[in-house]
Amino acid sequence: MRILLLRVIAILVTFIGLYMLSQFVTYQMDPYYFQVLIECGVYIILAVSLNLINGITGQFSIGHAGFFAVGAYVGAAWTMIWQPMVVGRYSFLQMGTLHGDILNLLIALVLGMISAGMAGFVVGLPSLRLRGDYLAIATLGFAEVIYVLLLNINSVGGARGLNGIPTLISSGNLALFWIFLFVIISIVLSRNIMQSVRGLTWLSVREDEIAADAMGVDTTKVKVTAFVIGSALAGAAGVLYAHFLTGISPDIFSMNTSILITTMVVLGGSGSVTGSVIAATVLIVLPEMLRFLKNDRMVIYSVLLIVMMLTRPQGIFGTKEIGFPKWRRKQPKTEGRSA
Amino acid sequence: MEAQTAEDGGAIRIMSVLEIRDVTKKFGGLAAVSGLNLIIEPGELLGLIGPNGAGKTTVFNLITGVYKPSSGDVIFQGRRLNGLRSCRIASLGICRTFQNIRLFKQLNVLDNVRIATHLHTKANLLDSILRNTRLLNNDRELTEFSLMILRSLKLEDVSDQRSSDLPYGLQRRLEIARAIATKPKLLLLDEPAAGMNPQEKVELMELVRCVRRDFHLTILLIEHDMRVVMGICERIYVLDYGELIAEGKPEVIRKDPQVLSAYLGE
Ligand SMILES: Nc1ncnc2c1ncn2[C@@H]1O[C@H](COP(=O)(O)OP(=O)(O)OP(=O)(O)O)[C@@H](O)[C@H]1O
Ligand SMILES: [Mg+2]
Numbered sequence: 232m233r234i235l236l237l238r239v240i241a242i243l244v245t246f247i248g249l250y251m252l253s254q255f256v257t258y259q260m261d262p263y264y265f266q267v268l269i270e271c272g273v274y275i276i277l278a279v280s281l282n283l284i285n286g287i288t289g290q291f292s293i294g295h296a297g298f299f300a301v302g303a304y305v306g307a308a309w310t311m312i313w314q315p316m317v318v319g320r321y322s323f324l325q326m327g328t329l330h331g332d333i334l335n336l337l338i339a340l341v342l343g344m345i346s347a348g349m350a351g352f353v354v355g356l357p358s359l360r361l362r363g364d365y366l367a368i369a370t371l372g373f374a375e376v377i378y379v380l381l382l383n384i385n386s387v388g389g390a391r392g393l394n395g396i397p398t399l400i401s402s403g404n405l406a407l408f409w410i411f412l413f414v415i416i417s418i419v420l421s422r423n424i425m426q427s428v429r430g431l432t433w434l435s436v437r438e439d440e441i442a443a444d445a446m447g448v449d450t451t452k453v454k455v456t457a458f459v460i461g462s463a464l465a466g467a468a469g470v471l472y473a474h475f476l477t478g479i480s481p482d483i484f485s486m487n488t489s490i491l492i493t494t495m496v497v498l499g500g501s502g503s504v505t506g507s508v509i510a511a512t513v514l515i516v517l518p519e520m521l522r523f524l525k526n527d528r529m530v531i532y533s534v535l536l537i538v539m540m541l542t543r544p545q546g547i548f549g550t551k552e553i554g555f556p557k558w559r560r561k562q563p564k565t566e567g568r569s570a
Numbered sequence: 571m572e573a574q575t576a577e578d579g580g581a582i583r584i585m586s587v588l589e590i591r592d593v594t595k596k597f598g599g600l601a602a603v604s605g606l607n608l609i610i611e612p613g614e615l616l617g618l619i620g621p622n623g624a625g626k627t628t629v630f631n632l633i634t635g636v637y638k639p640s641s642g643d644v645i646f647q648g649r650r651l652n653g654l655r656s657c658r659i660a661s662l663g664i665c666r667t668f669q670n671i672r673l674f675k676q677l678n679v680l681d682n683v684r685i686a687t688h689l690h691t692k693a694n695l696l697d698s699i700l701r702n703t704r705l706l707n708n709d710r711e712l713t714e715f716s717l718m719i720l721r722s723l724k725l726e727d728v729s730d731q732r733s734s735d736l737p738y739g740l741q742r743r744l745e746i747a748r749a750i751a752t753k754p755k756l757l758l759l760d761e762p763a764a765g766m767n768p769q770e771k772v773e774l775m776e777l778v779r780c781v782r783r784d785f786h787l788t789i790l791l792i793e794h795d796m797r798v799v800m801g802i803c804e805r806i807y808v809l810d811y812g813e814l815i816a817e818g819k820p821e822v823i824r825k826d827p828q829v830l831s832a833y834l835g836e
Contacts, residue, residue: 234703234706235703420699423698423699423700423701424695424698424699426701427693427697427698427701427705427709428684428685428687428688428691428693428698428708428709428712429688429691429693429694429695429698430698431677431681431684431685431688432685432688434674434677434681434685435674435677435685438673438674438675438676438677439672439673439674439675441636441668441672442668442672442673442674443674443685444655444656444657444660445634445656445660445665445666445668445672446660446665446685446686446688446689446748446749446752447657447658447660447661447665447686447688447689447752448657448685448688449655449657450657456695502676550676
C-alpha cells in the first residue's frame, strides 16, 4: 500500500512539475534554445530506446530512424488525413479545444507506436538468424526502404513531405510536457527492465546467447520483444516530433539520423541508460555550440567524436549507471552466515 | 500413508529420469556418438568418462537440444526431447554447465545466478515495467533463493564481484551455482574440475556431493580424470570414439581391460 501511495505521489509530482516547467519554458526561454531543448528530448527517447535493443539485448540494430519515421508519418497521417475523414461522424474528435487536442494526440501516439512496434517485430525477426554485421545491414536496409518509400508515396507528400500538421502538443504550451514525459517513460522503463529478474534475461542474451539458452531463456522471444518495445518508443518520439515541427519530410529520417542515434548509444556506452541520455544531449548541443566555427563546424565535431571514442572505446559510461540504486544485498536473517 | 509408500518405493518400478535410446550423432562422416544407450535413475550420480574427443560433450549437447540426434531418442521423464529447443528443455528441468566456462561475464556473481531463477518468476514483463508489488515480492524471493545457493556453494563473499574477475576455480563453481538456480531435476556437469589441481578437485567433488544431497539432484558428470570420478560416482559409463565400451560400478570399470587400453592408448 505504501508503495502504491508513493507511486501515485511521484507520478503526480512528475506531471505537475513537467506541466509547470513546460509553461515556464515556453514563455521565458529563447525560441532557439527551446528548439534545441526539444530536440534533445526527442533524441534522448531515440537513444534510450535503441539502447534497449543494442545495449541491453546486444542486437546490433542501426536503422532506428526507420521506426522514428514510421511513428512520425503514421501520427501525422492521423491528424492530417484520417481524422478529417472520421471527424464528421464522431464530433468528439474535433480539434482546437485542449481536451480534443489531447485526445487526438493520444490516438496519434497509439497508432504511431503500434505501427512502429509492428515494424520492429518484422525487423526483429531476422535477428533470430542474423548476427552482428549482418543484422546491422538488414536494419539499415529497412530504414532505407522506409526512406525511399516516403520519398515516393505522393499521398504523404513525397520529397516535400507533410506540412501543416496541427500542432497538438504546442497548444497549451505542452510540447515540453509531452516530450519529456516520454523521456521519463523510456528511462524508467529501461531501468525497471534492467533491474528485474525477467529483464536480466535480456542482458544474458547480450552476454552469452548459448548460455542464456541453456538457462531456459527464450532468446527468440527476448530479442523480438526488445525490438518491438524499442521501436514503439522510437515511434512515439516520431509522433511527438512531427506535431512539434508541424512539418516533416523524408530527409529528417535519412541514414544520417540512424547513424546519429547509433553513435549516441555507442558513445554513451552500450547498455548504459545514463550514457545514452548524456551522449544524446552532447551530440545535439555540441554542433549548436560549435556554430560560431561556421563551415569548419562539422569537421571539428567529427574530430571530437573520434577523440572521444579513442580515449574511451567502451563509451563514456561503459555499462555503468548513475542514480540507479544498486541491488543492495540484505543481510540474511538466518544465522548460517559465517562470521 | 504417504511415508509408507515412499518407503516401499524401492519395490515399485520408478521411471528413469533420462533414457538415451540408441542415439547416433554424425558430423559429416564422423560419428561423434554412435548407438549410445544410457539410463539415469532418480537420485543417481552417474559418471561419463572417456579420452579426449570420445564424444562426451556431444552427449550433453544431444540431451540439451544443442544438437539433434541423427537417429535414436532422448527421453526425459517419459517424454521425448528430440526436436525441442534448448530453452524448452531447460524449462523442463535439465540444466548444464559448460566445459569452456560460459558465464555472463560483465554481470556480477549474484546477477548470474538471478538470471537462472527467471524460470520461476511469476511476474510478467508488464509487472517488471510497472515494478508493482507482485514483481517486488517475487524478485525479493528469487534474490533470497539466489543468495541461498551462493551460500551453499561458498560464493557469498564474492556475490557483488564481476563474474569475469573471479579466479578460475570460483568461475567453475559459479557455473554450477547458476545451473542449480534453475532448479533442475537433472544436472549435467561438463568437466567441472578441469584445470584444477588435485587438492581443488577433491574439494570440488565434495561440493558436488553436498549439492546433490541438499538440492535433491540427479547428476550426470563428465570427467576426464578417471581417479576423480571413481571416488564419487555410483555408476560409470565409458565412451571411446563415440561408442560405449563399458558400464558399471567404479571397481568393475577400474579393472576393465577395454577401458584400460582406451586410456593407456594401447
Ligand atoms: N559441431 C561439431 N562439428 C564437427 N565435429 C564435431 C562437432 N562437435 C564435436 N565434434 C567432434 O566430435 C568428436 C567428439 O567431440 P566431443 O567434444 O564430444 O568430445 P569430448 O569427449 O567432450 O572431448 P574432450 O574430453 O576433449 O572434451 C570430436 O572428434 C569432435 O571433433
Ligand atoms: Mg568435452
